[in-house]
Amino acid sequence: MRFTVLKASMFLCRDAGKENYMEExxxxxxxxxxxxxxxxxAQVLRDxxxxxxxxxxxxxSGPGSGKTTTLLALKDCFKDRISWGVMEADIDSDVxxxxxxxxxxxxxxxxxxxMCHLDADMTRQGLRSFDRDxxxxxxxxxxxxxxxxxxxxxxxxxxxxxxxxxxxxxKPVKYPLMxxxxxxxxxxxxxxxxxxxxxxxRMERAVFERNPDMKIFxxxxxxxxxxxxxxxxxxxxxxxxxx
Amino acid sequence: MxxxxxxxxxxxxxxxxxxxxxxxxxxxxxxxxxxxxxxSSPGSGKTTLLTALINRMKEKVKIAEMxxxxxxxxxxxxxxxxxxxxxIQIHNGGLCHIDADMTARxxxxxxxxxxxxxxxxxxxxxxxxxxxxxxxxxxxxxxxxxxxxxKPLKYPLMFSxxxxxxxxxxxxxxxxxxxxxxxxERIYQLNSSAVIxxxxxxxxxxxxxxxxxxxxxxxAVKG
Numbered sequence: 114m115r116f117t118v119l120k121a122s123m124f125l126c127r128d129a130g131k132e133n134y135m136e137e138x139x140x141x142x143x144x145x146x147x148x149x150x151x152x153x154x155a156q157v158l159r160d161x162x163x164x165x166x167x168x169x170x171x172x173x174s175g176p177g178s179g180k181t182t183t184l185l186a187l188k189d190c191f192k193d194r195i196s197w198g199v200m201e202a203d204i205d206s207d208v209x210x211x212x213x214x215x216x217x218x219x220x221x222x223x224x225x226x227x228m229c230h231l232d233a234d235m236t237r238q239g240l241r242s243f244d245r246d247x248x249x250x251x252x253x254x255x256x257x258x259x260x261x262x263x264x265x266x267x268x269x270x271x272x273x274x275x276x277x278x279x280x281x282x283x284k285p286v287k288y289p290l291m292x293x294x295x296x297x298x299x300x301x302x303x304x305x306x307x308x309x310x311x312x313x314x315r316m317e318r319a320v321f322e323r324n325p326d327m328k329i330f331x332x333x334x335x336x337x338x339x340x341x342x343x344x345x346x347x348x349x350x351x352x353x354x355x356x
Numbered sequence: 357m358x359x360x361x362x363x364x365x366x367x368x369x370x371x372x373x374x375x376x377x378x379x380x381x382x383x384x385x386x387x388x389x390x391x392x393x394x395x396s397s398p399g400s401g402k403t404t405l406l407t408a409l410i411n412r413m414k415e416k417v418k419i420a421e422m423x424x425x426x427x428x429x430x431x432x433x434x435x436x437x438x439x440x441x442x443x444i445q446i447h448n449g450g451l452c453h454i455d456a457d458m459t460a461r462x463x464x465x466x467x468x469x470x471x472x473x474x475x476x477x478x479x480x481x482x483x484x485x486x487x488x489x490x491x492x493x494x495x496x497x498x499x500x501x502x503x504x505x506x507k508p509l510k511y512p513l514m515f516s517x518x519x520x521x522x523x524x525x526x527x528x529x530x531x532x533x534x535x536x537x538x539x540x541e542r543i544y545q546l547n548s549s550a551v552i553x554x555x556x557x558x559x560x561x562x563x564x565x566x567x568x569x570x571x572x573x574x575x576a577v578k579g
Binding site for chain 1 (some may be wrong): 362397398399400425426427428430450451452479480481482484486497502503504506507510511512513525528531532559
């Protein structure tokens with residue numbers, strides 16, 4: 114049954130909104146009930162994590178914006194301050210989990226088998242397999258995608274999104290939901306600003322229009338610029354979250 | 357009970373999508389229109405590259421472009437302003453892809469009778485668009501240098517279904533650790549017949565080759 118639900122949610126993400134076929138009307142019904150279920154599941158998971166004093170951060174972005182590299186850059190700044198680990202979600206590879214493991218960060222790889230997002234139940238399955246109640250912070254590195262992950266509450270206490278400079282300053286206009294649901298936004302690869310036409314003010318205007326409370330950080334995971342400030346903020350946020 | 361129903365829905369939809377896609381392809385072939393579906397991650401440079409390409413080709417062939425976006429009209433406007441060719445924006449209302457039915461409906465409103473090359477700029481997404489045949493004759497995807505050479509490992513289906521893979525933003529290579537040979541090898545492993553072309557809309561690298569490739573495809577459809 115669980116599998117069924119997951120399967121269904123996969124199609125929903127892709128097939129909802131059409132009205133030509135009878136089958137599709139059924140899908141829309143399913144979507145409503147599944148989203149409702151997912152929201153409930155997510156809230157239960159969030160409460161459980163709170164009681165275990167584990168802060169879960171759902172990390173989302175487009176492909177190649179530097180999620181894993183940013184996490185690796187944060188490692189030294191987190192040292193001796195918080196204990197942390199990563200659940201890597203990917204469609205079908207272990208590339209990221211291997212990178213983290215080599216760096217000594219506790220991590221596991223979740224395979225979605227073609228699905229474009231994670232939901233609360235998949236997150237719960239991942240946490241069960243990870244089995245690390247001792248960690249203050251667990252990052253859930255979502256599938257590289259600016260559309261579907263934004264629609265599903267994973268049960269995380271905090272949503273964080275990364276936008277890299279090469280992707281362009283127009284992304285908040287084109288993928289508005291992602292920027293509405295995120296609490297923290299990291300602008301990565303700022304070392305490449307001289308090479309790209311990236312208008313920081315235009316981007317901030319578009320973000321704040323959708324989400325006046327967004328906390329924005331400018332970093333380069335490659336050079337380390339801005340990483341200590343981001344780490345300080347995250348350490349405080351984790352403390353608040355687990356208080 | 358739920359399980360059977362779900363799987364059945366998927367099969368029905370996939371089969372229906374394939375039928376619609378095939379009908380679209382046949383209709384466009386009869387009209388002599390070459391239809392190409394362009395896919396990539398967000399921000400890999402679809403609109404910029406297509407604008408540069410259209411400006412080179414628009415005197416030689418008649419071009420029309422359909423842009424898909426979740427909510428904005430940025431891209432169609434950019435293409436129309438920068439090239440003067442006919443462009444429409446399709447809003448898909450939050451979905452992560454466009455399928456054959458949506459494409460067919462858009463084509464009903466957007467006449468392509470007087471068109472040689474029809475370009476569909478898909479949603480910026482490496483997952484969902486790969487699963488839906490839109491009715492295009494060829495799929496073309498962009499992988500930009502800043503995204504990294506590991507993308508074929510992480511989004512294999514997209515690379516498997518693409519006939520042409522453009523490696524874009526090659527002018528920024530000095531700023532990134534992008535291993536071109538590793539990327540090519542990973543793509544060929546998934547798709548041995550893929551045509552891989554490094555390009556830069558900014559410097560013009562690879563655009564002659566891409567133009568020649570598309571002209572050949574246009575001629576092939578026209579028979």
